[in-house]
Amino acid sequence: xxxxxxxxxxxxxxxxxxxxxxxxxxxxxxxxxxxxxxxxxxxxxxxxxxxxxxxxxxxxxxxxxxxxxxxxxxxxxxxxxxxxxxxxxxxxxxxxxxxxxxxxxxxxxxxxxxxxxxxxxxxxxxxxxxxxxxxxxxxxxxxxxxxxxxxxxxxxxxxxxxxxxxxxxxxxxxxxxxxxxxxxxxxxxxxxxxxxxxxxxxxxxxxxxxxxxxxxxxxxxxxxxxxxxxxxxxxxxxxxxxxxxxxxxxxxxxxxxxxxxxxxxxxxxxxxxxxxxxxxxxxxxxxxxxxxxxxxxxxxxxxxxxxxxxxxxxxxxxxxxxxxxxxxxxxxxxxxxxxxxxxxxxxxxxxxxxxxxxxxxxxxxxxxxxxxxxxxxxxxxxxxxxxxxxxxxxxxxxxxxxxxxxxxxxxxxxxxxxxxxxxxxxxxxxxxxxxxxxxxxxxxxxxxxxxxxxxxxxxxxxxxxxxxxxxxxxxxxxxxxxxxxxxxxxxxxxxxxxxxxxxxxxxxxxxxxxxxxxxxxxxxxxxxxxxxxxxxxx
Numbered sequence: 001x002x003x004x005x006x007x008x009x010x011x012x013x014x015x016x017x018x019x020x021x022x023x024x025x026x027x028x029x030x031x032x033x034x035x036x037x038x039x040x041x042x043x044x045x046x047x048x049x050x051x052x053x054x055x056x057x058x059x060x061x062x063x064x065x066x067x068x069x070x071x072x073x074x075x076x077x078x079x080x081x082x083x084x085x086x087x088x089x090x091x092x093x094x095x096x097x098x099x100x101x102x103x104x105x106x107x108x109x110x111x112x113x114x115x116x117x118x119x120x121x122x123x124x125x126x127x128x129x130x131x132x133x134x135x136x137x138x139x140x141x142x143x144x145x146x147x148x149x150x151x152x153x154x155x156x157x158x159x160x161x162x163x164x165x166x167x168x169x170x171x172x173x174x175x176x177x178x179x180x181x182x183x184x185x186x187x188x189x190x191x192x193x194x195x196x197x198x199x200x201x202x203x204x205x206x207x208x209x210x211x212x213x214x215x216x217x218x219x220x221x222x223x224x225x226x227x228x229x230x231x232x233x234x235x236x237x238x239x240x241x242x243x244x245x246x247x248x249x250x251x252x253x254x255x256x257x258x259x260x261x262x263x264x265x266x267x268x269x270x271x272x273x274x275x276x277x278x279x280x281x282x283x284x285x286x287x288x289x290x291x292x293x294x295x296x297x298x299x300x301x302x303x304x305x306x307x308x309x310x311x312x313x314x315x316x317x318x319x320x321x322x323x324x325x326x327x328x329x330x331x332x333x334x335x336x337x338x339x340x341x342x343x344x345x346x347x348x349x350x351x352x353x354x355x356x357x358x359x360x361x362x363x364x365x366x367x368x369x370x371x372x373x374x375x376x377x378x379x380x381x382x383x384x385x386x387x388x389x390x391x392x393x394x395x396x397x398x399x400x401x402x403x404x405x406x407x408x409x410x411x412x413x414x415x416x417x418x419x420x421x422x423x424x425x426x427x428x429x430x431x432x433x434x435x436x437x438x439x440x441x442x443x444x445x446x447x448x449x450x451x452x453x454x455x456x457x458x459x460x461x462x463x464x465x466x467x468x469x470x471x472x473x474x475x476x477x478x479x480x481x482x483x484x485x486x487x488x489x490x491x492x493x494x495x496x497x498x499x500x501x502x503x504x505x506x507x508x509x510x511x512x513x514x515x516x517x518x519x520x521x522x523x524x525x526x527x528x529x530x531x532x533x534x535x536x537x538x
Contacts (some may be wrong), residue, residue, distance in 0.1 A: 155188075
């Protein structure tokens with residue numbers, strides 16, 4: 001048995017020569033039409049449980065266009081009634097309970113829809129068919145021109161979609177209602193039409209309220225801290241071959257390496273007059289007015305000390321994320337408008353290496369004192385890595401009556417009411433930068449007069465904090481949204497009930513004002529290609 005995804009378009013089974021003759025005349029015969037007052041009585045509906053028997057439905061190309069005011073041959077139409085029994089086959093006596101099923105099986109035919117009840121479903125039209133509401137199914141399917149059939153879509157679904165295969169589709173005498181959104185950032189959209197020729201006549205579209213966009217989040221992953229400098233500075237009086245400045249801490253971040261300066265090696269007798277200067281930490285700031293991360297000076301006089309390496313400079317904070325502003329229209333709805341993520345902070349500078357001590361006659365040799373090397377300086381700690389930027393806020397949902405990807409939809413006697421656009425989500429704070437590594441201590445003195453320990457290396461600078469995220473764009477409240485320019489001579493809607501656009505979300509803590517999301521737009525018609533109201537609209 002075929003699955004629901006393997007449905008095949010039915011073939012007409014003609015019963016009797018009279019029906020065959022009527023088809024030859026273009027499907028003209030049996031329904032009488034009478035005007036009554038406008039009626040929107042409702043009830044409940046649902047989908048069918050299994051693919052129905054549709055052998056009585058015509059696929060003849062001679063059935064369209066349909067004239068609901070004239071006689072209509074049953075074999076040219078599919079019937080739908082929201083209050084019907086399940087398991088219908090689309091005939092007058094056993095109409096479909098699901099309007100989507102009726103539309104699916106109506107290849108080359110029209111769909112006649114009972115005015116009573118409500119179709120609680122979203123409907124997609126994939127062919128150039130006609131769907132006509134307002135029929136009184138209790139009066140032998142007499143058409144009531146001032147009556148409506150009703151579609152009420154579930155939350156967070158577009159109520160009616162006409163795809164790019166629906167060229168030539170027509171829909172009349174319908175109330176189309178999109179429920180208010182329930183998911184964060186969700187939109188409420190009544191009708192979406194691809195760039196095809198289509199017509200809406202005597203249609204009332206109501207879009208509900210959208211919801212606020214989600215706030216951005218601070219990244220969970222913490223940045224790497226700077227590595228501490230090893231404690232391997234050589235002490236005073238070691239043999240000359242073992243004299244070495246202490247190694248620095250080294251850390252590799254996403255934006256490059258941060259390294260402390262090496263400790264100055266201890267001065268050697270008969271070679272060095274003074275103690276050696278420690279190395280500078282990298283990356284070295286340019287300019288560096290506060291002398292951050294510089295190596296400490298070596299000892300220059302017996303009665304004076306060496307210099308400690310200076311602490312490294314902290315990394316620059318990341319820039320704030322951009323404001324959410326963009327809008328892209330698609331069959332799925334409204335896309336884009338999220339605030340930009342904050343930029344990551346920069347890596348901190350490594351601390352400068354400590355200066356070393358002078359050599360001198362302070363090394364014990366049994367009962368004697370001999371000349372020997374001075375103590376080496378400690379290495380500088382590595383800088384911390386920068387924190388990741390805060391996430392941008394998401395766009396608020398939009399309330400839109402008709403979203404039009406082209407400019408070929410004819411509107412005749414169409415009214416639209418929209419609700420509230422959602423507020424854009426707020427940007428999040430960025431992650432704090434990693435701590436700088438500790439500088440290493442210098443080598444030990446000999447314990448005799450005029451011998452001093454090597455000087456300590458500087459601590460690495462902290463990584464820069466991640467930038468705050470930008471705020472999300474506010475949601476729109478628009479009657480008709482065009483992806484590009486509306487058609488020339490656009491005459492507007494029969495009536496429009498104004499909604500309220502959502503405010504843009506603010507940027508994360510510390511973000512400048514320009515990182516706040518743009519507010520949504522509102523009005524009866526908006527050209528999103530040019531980001532301006534349609535000609536003739538307020």
